Amino acid sequence: MSASAEEGGLPTNTVNLVLLRASQINGCGVCVDMHARDARKEGESDERLPRLLADRHRADRASQVGAASMPAWGSALRSEQASGSSWPSAARTSRWRSAVGVRCLGAAYNWEKGRLAPARERDDNVVDREGVIAAMVKVVGRDGVISARDELRTYECDGLASCRAVPGLVVLPRTASQVQRIVRVCYERGLPFVARGAGTGLSGGALPVASGLLIVLTRMNRIVEIDIANERVVVEPGVANLQISEAVAPYGYYYAPDPSSQAVCSIGGNVAENSGGAHCLKYGFTANHITGLEVVLADGSLVHLGGKAVDAPGYDLMGAFVGSEGTLGIATRITLRIVRKPETVRTILIAFPTASAAGAAVSAIIAARITPAALEIMDALAIEAAEAAVHAGYPPGAGALLIVELDGIAAEVDHQLDQVLALCRVQGATELRVAQDDEERARIWKGRKAAFAAVGRISPDYYVQDGVIPRSALAEVLQRIGTLAAERGLRVANVFHAGDGNLHPLVLYNGEAQAAAAEELASEILLTCLAMGGSITGEHGVGVDKKHHMPDMFGASDLDTMQRLRCAFDPAGLCNPGKVFPTPRLCGERPGPRTANPFEAAGLAEVF
Numbered sequence: 001m002s003a004s005a006e007e008g009g010l011p012t013n014t015v016n017l018v019l020l021r022a023s024q025i026n027g028c029g030v031c032v033d034m035h036a037r038d039a040r041k042e043g044e045s046d047e048r049l050p051r052l053l054a055d056r057h058r059a060d061r062a063s064q065v066g067a068a069s070m071p072a073w074g075s076a077l078r079s080e081q082a083s084g085s086s087w088p089s090a091a092r093t094s095r096w097r098s099a100v101g102v103r104c105l106g107a108a109y110n111w112e113k114g115r116l117a118p119a120r121e122r123d124d125n126v127v128d129r130e131g132v133i134a135a136m137v138k139v140v141g142r143d144g145v146i147s148a149r150d151e152l153r154t155y156e157c158d159g160l161a162s163c164r165a166v167p168g169l170v171v172l173p174r175t176a177s178q179v180q181r182i183v184r185v186c187y188e189r190g191l192p193f194v195a196r197g198a199g200t201g202l203s204g205g206a207l208p209v210a211s212g213l214l215i216v217l218t219r220m221n222r223i224v225e226i227d228i229a230n231e232r233v234v235v236e237p238g239v240a241n242l243q244i245s246e247a248v249a250p251y252g253y254y255y256a257p258d259p260s261s262q263a264v265c266s267i268g269g270n271v272a273e274n275s276g277g278a279h280c281l282k283y284g285f286t287a288n289h290i291t292g293l294e295v296v297l298a299d300g301s302l303v304h305l306g307g308k309a310v311d312a313p314g315y316d317l318m319g320a321f322v323g324s325e326g327t328l329g330i331a332t333r334i335t336l337r338i339v340r341k342p343e344t345v346r347t348i349l350i351a352f353p354t355a356s357a358a359g360a361a362v363s364a365i366i367a368a369r370i371t372p373a374a375l376e377i378m379d380a381l382a383i384e385a386a387e388a389a390v391h392a393g394y395p396p397g398a399g400a401l402l403i404v405e406l407d408g409i410a411a412e413v414d415h416q417l418d419q420v421l422a423l424c425r426v427q428g429a430t431e432l433r434v435a436q437d438d439e440e441r442a443r444i445w446k447g448r449k450a451a452f453a454a455v456g457r458i459s460p461d462y463y464v465q466d467g468v469i470p471r472s473a474l475a476e477v478l479q480r481i482g483t484l485a486a487e488r489g490l491r492v493a494n495v496f497h498a499g500d501g502n503l504h505p506l507v508l509y510n511g512e513a514q515a516a517a518a519e520e521l522a523s524e525i526l527l528t529c530l531a532m533g534g535s536i537t538g539e540h541g542v543g544v545d546k547k548h549h550m551p552d553m554f555g556a557s558d559l560d561t562m563q564r565l566r567c568a569f570d571p572a573g574l575c576n577p578g579k580v581f582p583t584p585r586l587c588g589e590r591p592g593p594r595t596a597n598p599f600e601a602a603g604l605a606e607v608f
């Protein structure tokens with residue numbers, strides 16, 4: 001590595017280490033942290049930091065990594081080694097990524113908020129903003145374009161409020177053809193764009209690109225067709241999840257995937273995130289209920305994937321699209337499967353002294369070959385929060401609650417109900433309540449579905465985590481989470497889809513002083529899930545929040561293959577850039593289409 005060697009820098013093997021670290025972290029987070037610490041040492045105030053970091057980041061990029069960055073990385077590494085740490089700790093916390101890193105990635109396009117800049121060009125090549133606004137007004141009318149700075153702020157984040165970026169422009173189309181025309185303008189000018197549904201995503205998937213367009217789909221909210229004979233419904237992407245069940249209820253049908261946010265989240269967002277919910281244990285996730293998609297690709301072309309039939313010849317491109325987090329195009333029409341309401345539904349609320357005992361009951365129920373429609377656990381803190389918020393009437397003093405819902409043919413459900421009650425008694429249940437009517441059933445679910453938001457009642461701040469473990473590891477992982485939390489003096493409320501092993505630890509903290517510890521704990525929890533053979537996300541997606549964890553779960557060639565797929569749909573990298581993948585891995589990588597790392601290409605370094 002000549003640049004750093006000439007300046008008394010690191011030997012090649014250390015450079016490899018640096019590259020490894022950089023790819024594990026969120027590329028820019030490394031230099032962001034480094035520059036932040038340098039700036040602070042130079043006595044710069046926190047207010048000036050973002051601007052300063054953007055300037056230095058630009059300087060790094062202009063130098064194409066080598067000369068400017070490597071000695072600096074070397075000095076950061078050396079000073080950390082001297083202080084006994086393996087890597088600048090702040091670079092690993094997502095608080096830093098949230099506060100600065102993501103903005104810094106935005107700066108890779110253009111730091112000047114409200115200005116539009118092409119993804120493939122340099123920062124100073126700013127697009128004619130007024131020209132783009134005029135083009136958009138032509139497509140969607142004046143009332144479909146938001147360009148005033150204070151109004152744009154409404155869209156600066158989704159449910160992951162710690163990550164914010166004011167979009168360059170917001171556009172609200174009403175038809176697929178308008179989406180096509182908007183995207184075509186972006187394509188011609190090289191502008192990045194992000195699709196947004198209701199903005200309830202919890203991983204920052206709909207976080208805008210500061211120099212690009214945010215395409216908000218809430219005005220595309222028509223239920224186009226209800227085809228009861230074929231058990232299909234065709235909808236526009238802005239339709240709320242619950243609206244579909246309400247629309248088909250008179251026919252005795254419903255739409256099965258039921259995220260807790262179902263009253264507001266859009267079906268387009270569900271498709272992009274492959275959303276789940278309490279009833280996905282028996283009925284499957286969004287992917288199992290989508291049969292057809294109409295999609296606007298990144299060049300503005302309109303394609304149809306699947307249809308009303310259950311399978312189509314050729315590659316399963318629809319399968320690739322569902323769960324792609326808005327990176328492969330914009331869904332403008334969705335064909336989905338509805339299911340017949342079951343003959344009987346029985347909901348049981350069971351109190352246990354501990355979450356581990358409730359977990360053991362879950363294993364016992366599954367081992368008895370019963371597949372309930374839902375199997376949900378809430379621990380004591382989550383119960384406290386839900387009670388404070390919605391007064392669900394949960395048993396006081398319970399260490400954990402298990403909600404079991406059985407559905408199907410009445411005779412079968414009655415038999416399973418007796419089995420479940422007996423199994424739970426054996427596992428030490430302290431109270432068993434079978435809902436006597438729809439009202440009681442709704443009350444039980446109200447507490448569970450309100451649990452995320454309810455945690456705000458017992459803690460000023462909280463961080464929603466989402467990870468998956470094998471069901472059999474439930475008790476062990478809960479214990480580990482408890483230990484990790486105690487080590488940091490933090491509390492964790494646990495709400496989870498126990499049947500799927502999908503955990504939602506809610507890390508409670510109080511203000512800036514505890515924020516870094518909370519994010520570190522959340523990160524440790526994910527690593528624990530991985531160590532157990534699980535996953536970094538069950539249903540909330542990767543977005544910006546977890547992209548730095550992708551290399552913890554996938555090897556470099558796996559990630560590369562995913563990138564190639566993405567590039568096949570969006571070669572210019574305009575569609576929701578900066579999400580899901582830890583790119584740019586290094587500051588020398590330009591955002592946009594996948595390219596080989598410059599060091600790698602020059603044969604100077606190896607990316608592990």
Ligand SMILES: Cc1cc2nc3c(=O)[nH]c(=O)nc-3n(C[C@H](O)[C@H](O)[C@H](O)COP(=O)(O)OP(=O)(O)OC[C@H]3O[C@@H](n4cnc5c(N)ncnc54)[C@H](O)[C@@H]3O)c2cc1C
Pocket residue numbers: 158159194195196197198199200201202204205206217237258259260261264265266267268269270271272273274275276277278325326327329330331332452453539540576
């Ligand atoms: C209180 C609360 C409870 C939640 N409970 C659950 C739960 O139980 N299960 C669960 O899975 N999630 C849950 N979520 C997360 C969230 O509601 C889901 O991820 C939901 O699917 C997001 O939908 P949205 O319309 O808000 O999408 P947004 O947040 O607007 O966008 C999410 C992603 O989808 C992309 N996108 C949006 N529309 C389109 C489109 N038409 N075409 C292509 N890409 C698009 C965006 O670019 C972004 O990447 C919860 C969130 C909250 C706040």
